[in-house]
Amino acid sequence: MACVLGDSEFDKERGRNNRPVPYQNYKKRPEQEMNTELKxxxxxxxxAAYDKFAKGVENVCGIGCASCCTQNVSVTAIEAHCILDWLNKEDRLDFMKSLRSxxxxxICRPAITTNGLADKCLNQIEPPEEEVPSVTGVCPFLNKADRTCFIYEVRPFSCRSFFSKKKCEDHGHADIEPVLLTVNSVFLQVIEHIDSESLFGNMIEMLLFLGDKMNHDRYVKRGTLPSSNGFLQTRPIPGFIIPPEDEYKTLYALNTLYNTEVNNTTFRNIIMGTAS
Known part of the structure; x- marks a missing residue:
């Protein structure tokens, strides 16, 4: 049976102070305070917390390994915002022209957000099926000459969390540690929670959407975005679903993140809305 958790007082030592607290106690930060800078x-x-966890992940991925680099990448608006900000600083916003073609x-569009899926599972409701295009292209940010990522420094979480124990191009698919899927889902839920009341969708379409000055300015000003065609509304965490065998590593990784000091308080206090 899976370990179903709301927010917990995670402790570095297993078994101490990790009694689940219902997520009904989870308070969202005031809208005006959760701006894009804080996000x-x-x-x-x-x-950073995920990178620490990933150091212990068995994988054969390396420079030039690019079988997973397709157009089927889903992101939150804040992830797309960070990519656009990086392109602007590097004076490469001209790259956006290639996305329009x-x-x-x-393009694969997600049928449900990560927290939406968790909510369906917690309530034993069948989630919608995702329609995958019969033909998909290579990621536009992949350098075809040396098969490296043009935006590697700011690549979205879906990209930086993909690992395989075997070469995908040799076996036709990835071989992923089960615990990695659990940790990835939990971290994706946290990212979505950070960007609650915003948008989730395909990376290419999200970049084009936020590449529009009016949409981008509205997002930067408010930190939220209203529903828009082709995108899904992001939402707070309803709870985590963690298989018993994955509990220790998952809670340890999440604990590392929650205890991180941010703006003279902790990451946990900020996303729980309890920071003074």
Missing amino acids: TVLLQNVY IPAKT
């Missing part, structure tokens, strides 16, 4: 800082802390029929 960016929180996202960077998520990446990508055929819509090759």
Whole structure:
């Protein structure tokens, strides 16, 4: 039976102070305070905590290994915002022109957000099936010459969390540690929670959407985005679903993130809305 958790007082020592507390106690930060600047800082802390966890993950991935680099990448608005900010600083916003020429029929759109899926599972409701294009293209940020990522420094979580124990191109598919799928889902839920009341969708379409000055300015000003065609509304964490065999590693990784100091408080206090 899976370990179903709401928020917990995670402790570095297994078995101490990790009694689940219902997520009804989970308070969202006031809208005006959770701006894109704070969201960016929180996202960077998520990446850093995950990178620490990933050091112990068995994988054969390396430079030039690019079988997974397709157009089927889903992101939150804050992840796309960070990519656009990086392109702007590198004076490479001209790269956006190439995204507009990508055929819509090759783009995969998610059918549900990560927290939406968790909510369905917690309530034993069948989630919607995702329609995958019969033909998909290579990621536009993949350098075809040396098969490296053009935006590697700011690549979204879906990319940085993909690992395989075997070469995908040799076996036709990835071989992923089960615990990795659990940790990835939990971290994706946290990212979505950070960007609650915003948008979730395909990376290419999200970049084009936020590449529009009016949409981008509205997001930067408010930190939220209203529903828009082709995108899903992001939502807070309803709870975590963690198989018993994955509990120790998952809670340890999440504990590392939650205890991170951010703006003179902890990551946990900020996303719980309890920071003073």
